[in-house]
Amino acid sequence: MSAIWALCAALLVQPASAEDGYDLWLRYQPLPPAQRGIYAPSAAQLVMPATSPTLVAAKEELLRGLNGLLSQAPATSERVSKAGALLVGTPQSNPQVAQLDLGLKGLTPQGYVLRQRRVDGHPTLVIAANDDVGVLYGVFHFLRLLQTQQPVDKVDVSESSRIQLRMLNHWDNLDRTVERGYSGASLWDWHKLPDYVDPRYTDYARANASLGINATVLTNVNANAMALTPTYLHKAEALAKVFRPYGIRVYLTARFSAPVEIGGLKTADPLDPQVQKWWQAKAAEIYKIIPDFGGLLVKANSEGQPGPQDYGRTHADGANMMADAVKPFGGTVIWRAFVYSNEQPDDRAKQAYDEFVPLDGKFRDNVLVQVKNGAIDFQPREPFHPLFGAMPKTPLAMEFQITKEYLGFATHLVYLGTFWEEVLREDTYRPRKGSTVAKIVDGTVHNYARTAIAGVANVGVDRNWSGSQFDQANWYAFGRLAWNPMLSSKDIAEEWLRMTFSNDPKFVEPALGMMMKSHEAVVDYMTPLGLHHLMGRGHHYGPGPWVEGGPRADWTSVYFHRADANGIGFDRTRKGSDAVSQYAPQVAAVFNDVKRIPEKFLLWFHHLPWDYRTKSGRILWDELVYRYTRGVDTVREMGKTWQSLAPLVDSQRHAEVAAFLKIQEQEAKWWRDASIAYFQTFSKRPLPSGFAPPEHSLDYYKSLEFPYAPGHH
């Protein structure tokens, strides 16, 4: 009885409208009164003529933010007339901005400054830029300072991005399924577009603009030609119209065989004049409907997609043909380097490099080649892709995967900022020491005229947008790193936690600890020591180290782990597939040398005996068991930490995260137990003492089937 009454009481105190995560990091909840008191004098007046849709959006956001955070909006004025004014705009939009020396000249497009200045004698906080989108970004920056309770009275910020295109790639299909999507159906309600425009599209644009994301590819790289038909172009235009004020341009994926499928031609040969004409006409048609259309993203001759090689042409032939078509309209072609073929007997990890390096210098100047962070496929951890640094004459875009295809889907708490930072910091040594991946991608090393970072989106119609509360952090971290690849993933995580949950250090510190160790944990319980591609076949849900057979060797697990009675690992040394030689000599020397290679990549490059002595002193088999177990333990600890934070988090979001952490713990254990049970059939060794045996038999784990795992269509 008393338990029921307690339940009843608990239910009754809950607020009517619970926090569900929809507001993302833009919650603008009232700050503590003391903090409001500190900020109020710096927002006493607003001078911000809104002379364009972008400035209207910026002004609306600023007032929404101030109304929320400070529980009051400043009075608007035509000129600064008192202390604590906010002066916002471009030299064109705002005469008083034009009169100030703000250091705007050095900014790249969409860059901005926040400066404290005296204007007509009044202390004034200035948010200014050369272009309207920069002003919008500056407004978001200012609000972020307030949300994270940073001082603004001496603010002196100048922000410019070296990355021109900061893009989301949506792998969204026209039937609203999302390939590798774990956050519900596609946001794009194609059936009701263009006539019904969901207000949510605006919130999507706001979230992206708050991070500086300025490009979105609406459709799946496994493309459908129908997306380029007038019907769908008009639907895309309705989205472009919503995104335009927020500085976001729309891109589409182009199916290489579209001239055949929707054009009625007999060929899609890029050297065929009729094909070229078809793409030119298609480009003209697109730009007539969407004048600021960004361009085309293409996956060709990869995993069964059509491409120029079907006609004996090269990737450059294909890309250039499309580039010529969009060039007159200022369009860009982004050509993916994620290619491999099962007819090719060589190590799959080597194929993209082998195909693309010879093409360096052969692409038109409006082509970018988009390279995944690693050479296999978005594994929990991969060494950086050897293409970075190897194509000095071809702008290379980075492709990260925000959606957690190989990382436990929506329910596993895995903060990816640390992993992306790790990749961006790697030194390619091309042409010399210090040529980090970040400096390749941002154009510093090779003076690329074009730069881009793309992320495969994790956004869907789930109320929390990303499938889980903490997956929002990956969208956030991607955007922040795309703006500035030199940022610290830890700083980003802290910023996100403060905006999304709480500024209370009693919350921030433990939650930050969870995030910062979360990637290492998933690597431990899924693929420790450089193991990779061991997930369930097709859907990639759960462990499948036993996957073999089927249509393609390079779609099996046994191809990648190569476990046998003697040992485990893929020999990519000079004695093996020699993938190491695709790296600069300084890097290759490290990867090739079992003594020098970081242990995190050990089995990526080396096949080693079960009793190989690792740095811990444990033999390889014991070290594997140790790491699998450590991963599970870390997740269990994360769960405990989260439980302890219950008083500091609203109940609905706390409960969701807690439930997911419990699922993660179960699945981490499943990964550990299944992997150990399987690899033990090769190692024939007992578990080290103190380590529990797998809960079930190997046959049990192999018997599990998940035909309806999400994200697989």
Add this chain to the structure above:
Amino acid sequence: MSAIWALCAALLVQPASAEDGYDLWLRYQPLPPAQRGIYAPSAAQLVMPATSPTLVAAKEELLRGLNGLLSQAPATSERVSKAGALLVGTPQSNPQVAQLDLGLKGLTPQGYVLRQRRVDGHPTLVIAANDDVGVLYGVFHFLRLLQTQQPVDKVDVSESSRIQLRMLNHWDNLDRTVERGYSGASLWDWHKLPDYVDPRYTDYARANASLGINATVLTNVNANAMALTPTYLHKAEALAKVFRPYGIRVYLTARFSAPVEIGGLKTADPLDPQVQKWWQAKAAEIYKIIPDFGGLLVKANSEGQPGPQDYGRTHADGANMMADAVKPFGGTVIWRAFVYSNEQPDDRAKQAYDEFVPLDGKFRDNVLVQVKNGAIDFQPREPFHPLFGAMPKTPLAMEFQITKEYLGFATHLVYLGTFWEEVLREDTYRPRKGSTVAKIVDGTVHNYARTAIAGVANVGVDRNWSGSQFDQANWYAFGRLAWNPMLSSKDIAEEWLRMTFSNDPKFVEPALGMMMKSHEAVVDYMTPLGLHHLMGRGHHYGPGPWVEGGPRADWTSVYFHRADANGIGFDRTRKGSDAVSQYAPQVAAVFNDVKRIPEKFLLWFHHLPWDYRTKSGRILWDELVYRYTRGVDTVREMGKTWQSLAPLVDSQRHAEVAAFLKIQEQEAKWWRDASIAYFQTFSKRPLPSGFAPPEHSLDYYKSLEFPYAPGHH
């Protein structure tokens, strides 16, 4: 410039948290102060011991409602001690209820009373029932009175439903697609169940309980045997646990061949002892996991589904075998009568009757046969199914379709209450005048021991639940009519409008007008005068009167309209397929006689020449054109009416409805134009003067393709 400023101003006044429809008809927004003043004295104190999870839910709802509507909750007390108390409970849960003579004896299960009584000398409003779910229903009834601003000071209500099972049928698949679903993916997140229980499941249960819906079939009638495996039963159990306090029992669909597919048997023959044993064991397994499991819904030998006829057995053999399996646990089998076969050359409309009538009396007492409202398939309008009244010894459940498969999907505003009322009021004349469909279904006529009304759900993850704001009204109307099939659809619509939008008569009256004429409009612009089944093939989106060929004649349009140079319509008279003779003689005489048949069913039963003179004086061809056009005109008027209501509706919901009405108008015109263009090729007649010709050529309409129309998988 000034336009931009105006836009800016408009944006800034919008409330932070817009109304999006999530709260359905349970919004509990504050009543006007005067109205609050009237109600406050009747809610001065709450005496409601909550001794069960259901009573906790009821109490929570009551306090949530009062907190919202009156902006204050009553003080709780152990006994009535002042005027204006609310005394709530059962005689078991609440001693003061037990002392009153409230007329509880005559109630059916889950029935309730609302009475004004003096308790210990204090005027008291009593909400009481014999069981806890009845109390919950009574609470919702009380809140509805407040929401619709009805007087409560003299309230004297006794509510009992004659329909025992008021069910939703979800056609939801395990991959979260929904067959004929137009409101986003399935609510059931199977992948995360049972470990993650979305709080939305509780809101779903609340909405259903507010209407008296007490059963939900979680899975598609085109069933997947995997839903009966332990993995999925545990997922279903997690949902059952959420729904239980709200009086809702969970059902599943059973694939007839499950013993083969998941049981490892070689046959699913219902007379095979091994098969019988398998189902008995399966039933035991289900009830061990879900002790209050409702039962099984079965679609067998219909549209390619397996069934007893595969083994030369009858529907009764199949149903009884399953009924015997669930009987020891109190389970029910609901067997669908929606059967037809393309090997059968006879009129598809006749087949269910022909198959099922001979089986009357042969079903076990825990079997219901579920019959669609009409004999074809949820057409915009159909005559009532001839099975109603024809199976006196077999309880027949009514199956309505709430989701708008043949009715324009989510964007067409079509209130179905009027149509369902029309069907329920039809007189079967079996065995005598006055034997309406409602009285067959509620058991009055044949003394059925079991009664049920089922609705194919229109609920999905869309924020507004049903795909559109006005589609919520169909969920609502279904629930209200399932509770009491004698209710007026107009009263229901008004009730819903008041709860969902506004009590302002300036809003209610015009909006009610829109709803009340909306069904007639869709019949006009899609299938006037008894035409039927003319939609696009497969997805049923848009007009497809030209659909012919393909695997089955009865899946084409030409099978149903039979237009030729001489005329149009399906001859189901005694001279034709003689479907009329499946009705009682009094009904058959009317349907058979072209002079007596209501014109709304004219071409359903008669093939008539193009120059046949209709009641309006127009020849048939002209009348068709007139009605198609009238349908479009009505939708245009609805759009204008809605525009005029803008000041009375919150902006987000107003904009959504307005956009949808615009789509509906375009699509109504498309229906009209395509249908006229097509039928004109037979009639060879000009349009009557003053009627615009179709906008495009027939070839244009025929060329349109919609491979990604929603709801079709």
